[in-house]
Amino acid sequence: MKSTDRAKRFSENFKQRITRQQALALAACAHCGICADSCHYYKVTGDPKMTPAYKADRIRRVFKRQFDWTGRFIPWWVGAEAVSEDEQLEELKEIFFGCCTGCRRCTINCPFGVDMAGLVSLTRSLLIDENMGPTGLIKVMRDQWTTGNQMAISDQDYLETLRWLQEEVREELDDPGVTIPVDKKGADFLYIVNPREIKYAPMSLMAATKIFHSAGLNWTMGSKGWDNTNYGLFSGKADLGRHMCNLAFTQAKILGVKQLVVSECGHGFRSMKWEAPIWGVKVETPIQVVSVLQLLAELISRGIIALDPRRNPLPVTYHDPCSLSRSSGLTEEPRYCLRRACLDFREMTPNRINSYCCTGGGGALSMTEYTPLRLRVTRIKASQIAATGAVSVVTSCHNCADGLADVIKANKLTAEVEPGVHRPVTVRTVCDCVANALILDSVSKQPLEPSKKL
Numbered sequence: 001m002k003s004t005d006r007a008k009r010f011s012e013n014f015k016q017r018i019t020r021q022q023a024l025a026l027a028a029c030a031h032c033g034i035c036a037d038s039c040h041y042y043k044v045t046g047d048p049k050m051t052p053a054y055k056a057d058r059i060r061r062v063f064k065r066q067f068d069w070t071g072r073f074i075p076w077w078v079g080a081e082a083v084s085e086d087e088q089l090e091e092l093k094e095i096f097f098g099c100c101t102g103c104r105r106c107t108i109n110c111p112f113g114v115d116m117a118g119l120v121s122l123t124r125s126l127l128i129d130e131n132m133g134p135t136g137l138i139k140v141m142r143d144q145w146t147t148g149n150q151m152a153i154s155d156q157d158y159l160e161t162l163r164w165l166q167e168e169v170r171e172e173l174d175d176p177g178v179t180i181p182v183d184k185k186g187a188d189f190l191y192i193v194n195p196r197e198i199k200y201a202p203m204s205l206m207a208a209t210k211i212f213h214s215a216g217l218n219w220t221m222g223s224k225g226w227d228n229t230n231y232g233l234f235s236g237k238a239d240l241g242r243h244m245c246n247l248a249f250t251q252a253k254i255l256g257v258k259q260l261v262v263s264e265c266g267h268g269f270r271s272m273k274w275e276a277p278i279w280g281v282k283v284e285t286p287i288q289v290v291s292v293l294q295l296l297a298e299l300i301s302r303g304i305i306a307l308d309p310r311r312n313p314l315p316v317t318y319h320d321p322c323s324l325s326r327s328s329g330l331t332e333e334p335r336y337c338l339r340r341a342c343l344d345f346r347e348m349t350p351n352r353i354n355s356y357c358c359t360g361g362g363g364a365l366s367m368t369e370y371t372p373l374r375l376r377v378t379r380i381k382a383s384q385i386a387a388t389g390a391v392s393v394v395t396s397c398h399n400c401a402d403g404l405a406d407v408i409k410a411n412k413l414t415a416e417v418e419p420g421v422h423r424p425v426t427v428r429t430v431c432d433c434v435a436n437a438l439i440l441d442s443v444s445k446q447p448l449e450p451s452k453k454l
């Protein structure tokens, strides 16, 4: 059969770009099926085509045809298949963009550690190069390339929002000394945020400002390189990943800060901390990448800030963002903070590295064509939250916050706020809970040196 040009290019690029780790993930699968129950898509639908092994097999057949001698000589025997038609690429698009959030829950449950996220990255990047990426995802990528942030917020709007938030916090704390510094040279750390905090959820940045101010920290935000999100991770495009990391690291270098503190964003932290070196980001001066969760835990444990948990009396539970827990190991810091900031903290089951995806990971929120299936598979997360009886689900990721809001809405999740009174479950962030519990007048003003332990 004659291949289409697209299919030919896809196959050629596949051969050239596959990495050793991705090849290993494709070669190692023993088809044992253990991973099936890990996946929220399969758990909810019961459709065998939603199992991680089936999804991975759709790209594995291409690998076998090109790299495995059995696939070259007896393809029908080993299920190897060349990509020759655009319909095959369409099928890969449906699977790798529409039915997998790259959450890596299957990976940690696979006895061979087959890394699904690596296969998602590879396949997505190859499809995007053939103009087959979902429109919403492509738009966000373009915005990051052209404006430096995923919501195309102008410099003027960004700076005005910071000024307005500064005024709000001054008023709330009745303290004219509150500042949100911008481009402050010699600050200890540069705080980089998710653009959702500028456009839709300013309370989050206000909460962080209150905490940093109360702790007497020497911090700053940047006029450039302030977006911690990274669609290079969601698209598999290393060049965009590198670009976004470079914007932040360059600003950190210009300002001479010691640390880059990443606000509550799972994939943002993962990109800056773990993916940047893989993407070839070169940081000339050593700059520590720290999650705001680590900073908060340190401020509390060293007595730099004091909290009164009675200010958050209603039951809360915590959703572990996949990129922070499974992919970055940050499971205890948020719990440490929440146990001290809230009166009634309840664990969701399963939790930590076994937590289920919020369903909005991997850029899924930007790919509206797959929303119906995404909302359908929210059921599993909804029942996890409901079982805790918590009034709020707290998370440490703005992407998860949106995913969880959809989980709550799609499943009409409510909780009892007082006897006989039910209200929709709310979504909160760790910063919000900590800021709400702050005891402002008993706060230590001793300066905090960046800890070597972070």
Ligand code: SF4
Binding pocket: 028, 029, 030, 031, 032, 033, 034, 035, 036, 052, 053, 109, 110, 111, 112, 113, 114
């Ligand atoms: S658990 Fe691992 S080896 Fe078994 S089918 Fe799933 S990916 Fe393959």
Ligand code: SF4
Binding pocket: 038, 039, 040, 041, 051, 052, 055, 099, 100, 101, 102, 103, 104, 105, 106, 107, 116, 117, 357
């Ligand atoms: S990475 Fe997550 S969404 Fe994708 S197949 Fe594995 S468990 Fe399912």
